[in-house]
Amino acid sequence: MPLLVSLRGRIAVATVVAGAWAAVAPMAAWADEAFDAVAELVRSTDPDLRAVGLERVRDGLRGEAASIRLAETVLPGVEAARQPALLAALADRGDPAALPGVRKLAETASDPAIRAGALATVAALAGGDDVPLLVGRLGAGGPEADAARRGLLLVDGPGATAALLATARGAPRDARLALIEILAARRVTAAASDLAGDASGDDEALRGAALRALGQLGTAAEVPTMVRGMLRSTAGQQRDEAERALVAVCTAGRDRQRAAEAFLGQFAGAAPDARRQLVGVLGRIGGPEARGVVDRLLADPAQRAVGLEALSRWPDATVKDRLLELLAATGDEKERDVLLGTLIRIAPLPNNTLDDKQKLELLRRTMDLCRRDEDRRRVLERANAIRTVDTLRFVVPYLDQPALAESACLSVVELAHHQQLRDGNKEEFTKALDRVIATTNNAEFVERCNRYKEGRTWNRKAPGG
Numbered sequence: 001m002p003l004l005v006s007l008r009g010r011i012a013v014a015t016v017v018a019g020a021w022a023a024v025a026p027m028a029a030w031a032d033e034a035f036d037a038v039a040e041l042v043r044s045t046d047p048d049l050r051a052v053g054l055e056r057v058r059d060g061l062r063g064e065a066a067s068i069r070l071a072e073t074v075l076p077g078v079e080a081a082r083q084p085a086l087l088a089a090l091a092d093r094g095d096p097a098a099l100p101g102v103r104k105l106a107e108t109a110s111d112p113a114i115r116a117g118a119l120a121t122v123a124a125l126a127g128g129d130d131v132p133l134l135v136g137r138l139g140a141g142g143p144e145a146d147a148a149r150r151g152l153l154l155v156d157g158p159g160a161t162a163a164l165l166a167t168a169r170g171a172p173r174d175a176r177l178a179l180i181e182i183l184a185a186r187r188v189t190a191a192a193s194d195l196a197g198d199a200s201g202d203d204e205a206l207r208g209a210a211l212r213a214l215g216q217l218g219t220a221a222e223v224p225t226m227v228r229g230m231l232r233s234t235a236g237q238q239r240d241e242a243e244r245a246l247v248a249v250c251t252a253g254r255d256r257q258r259a260a261e262a263f264l265g266q267f268a269g270a271a272p273d274a275r276r277q278l279v280g281v282l283g284r285i286g287g288p289e290a291r292g293v294v295d296r297l298l299a300d301p302a303q304r305a306v307g308l309e310a311l312s313r314w315p316d317a318t319v320k321d322r323l324l325e326l327l328a329a330t331g332d333e334k335e336r337d338v339l340l341g342t343l344i345r346i347a348p349l350p351n352n353t354l355d356d357k358q359k360l361e362l363l364r365r366t367m368d369l370c371r372r373d374e375d376r377r378r379v380l381e382r383a384n385a386i387r388t389v390d391t392l393r394f395v396v397p398y399l400d401q402p403a404l405a406e407s408a409c410l411s412v413v414e415l416a417h418h419q420q421l422r423d424g425n426k427e428e429f430t431k432a433l434d435r436v437i438a439t440t441n442n443a444e445f446v447e448r449c450n451r452y453k454e455g456r457t458w459n460r461k462a463p464g465g
Helices: 007-019 028-043 047-059 064-077 080-093 096-108 112-125 128-136 142-154 160-170 173-185 189-199 204-217 220-232 237-251 256-268 272-285 287-299 304-312 317-329 333-346 356-369 373-383 389-400 405-416 419-424 426-439 443-453
Strands: none
Touching: 028 047, 028 064, 028 080, 047 080, 064 080, 064 096, 080 096, 080 112, 096 112, 096 128, 112 128, 112 142, 128 142, 128 160, 142 173, 160 173, 160 189, 173 189, 173 204, 189 204, 189 220, 204 220, 204 237, 220 237, 220 256, 220 272, 237 256, 237 272, 256 272, 256 287, 272 287, 272 304, 287 304, 287 317, 304 317, 304 333, 317 333, 317 356, 333 356, 333 373, 356 373, 356 389, 373 389, 373 405, 389 405, 389 426, 405 419, 405 426, 405 443, 419 426, 426 443
16 A cells, blocks of 8 residues: 555655654655655645645755755745745755755746745855855845845854955945945944945945944944044035934944044044034033033133034033023023023933933023023923923913913823823823813814823824824
8 A cells, every 4th residue: 555645644644754854864765755745745736735844844854955855856846926935944944955956046036026035045044155146136126135135134154244244345336335234234343444435435325324334333443434424424414414423433332432532532633614513423422521622612712602502412411500600691692592492402301310300490490591482482392301290280380371371281281191190190180181171272182181081092193194
């Protein structure tokens, strides 16, 4: 009687025999039977049988010989619509022995989607040797390019990182652009020194990509290059990105203290025009050393505006006393506007050095310094970042002032959005929400107030929604 009497009967046989193939390798007939059973299941038009076959591909048939046969004999003969599933099973199988057959499909399949699936499997199984293949498909467009990019982000076989670095060095411009982003996403810190030429070079696109990458990978050694690149960048988005990259290296990078010192050295040696371009970085770095530089700038009438600009970018409230001191001394309205605006911005920052009570006290003090309703509205709208019932008590009286009422309504509603705060002070919030309903002309505020009073949530609308 034949061993395999029906296709469904082969399921049980394949499960038992394929799982034990490695143990019975000398019994070639049994090994062949197991392989043939799985192959027939994979080719089946019955989805249940096919699913069993694919599971056996993943974790049933054992050994490199089976991987080679699956990729070189079964894969090419499977109906095109079912090749992606087999490719995914081979990827899950994780045996690099399948690579030659998968590579061949990546090169010869007529359907771009099949080629893309084959590239994804190559990436799952490959090491450094296959990086050039994936890089070569970055310019293919469509699903192949997407698969190649995803593959380069994920490939982690032997030598993959070294191959990425080596390939990026000699890659054509468009491929290098993509590879710079990939190296940054993979956090390949060894790439930082390779990016110096691009980061300060003539090609704007490469310069921008390299500076963004150095924002994630750079150290103190790359700061001078990044400064040169920023100074070469076009004002606008490119300059802003370069500034963010420098700030990231100096405040969040693995070498941030030395990087900040390196930047301060670059700033000290820069020409006046360059200092004006770099002042945003100086302010956003913050810290005692940067504060000393700013104080020296403020003491020099020719550099005072640069110092004020740096203070206006400060990342926390450590400069609050200096701002108050300068406000009390200045008779210049433009200076006053800069200083007051900075106080309004820093008082409720979540990353500053004050607790909630101190933040609110600084905001109260700032409100007392305001001379214009425009500034008072800004204070009220910033207040809701301090999520305490005392903030509610600070804001509510301004509901009675027509020029400030809508800004006060905004902060009451935003404070009420936080259920724990609202539920812990229900009576006060209910009264405040009723006053907002009676005061505001904003239909959304009214809707939110009613929902909060009923204990319901409110979902913010997506931009443009």
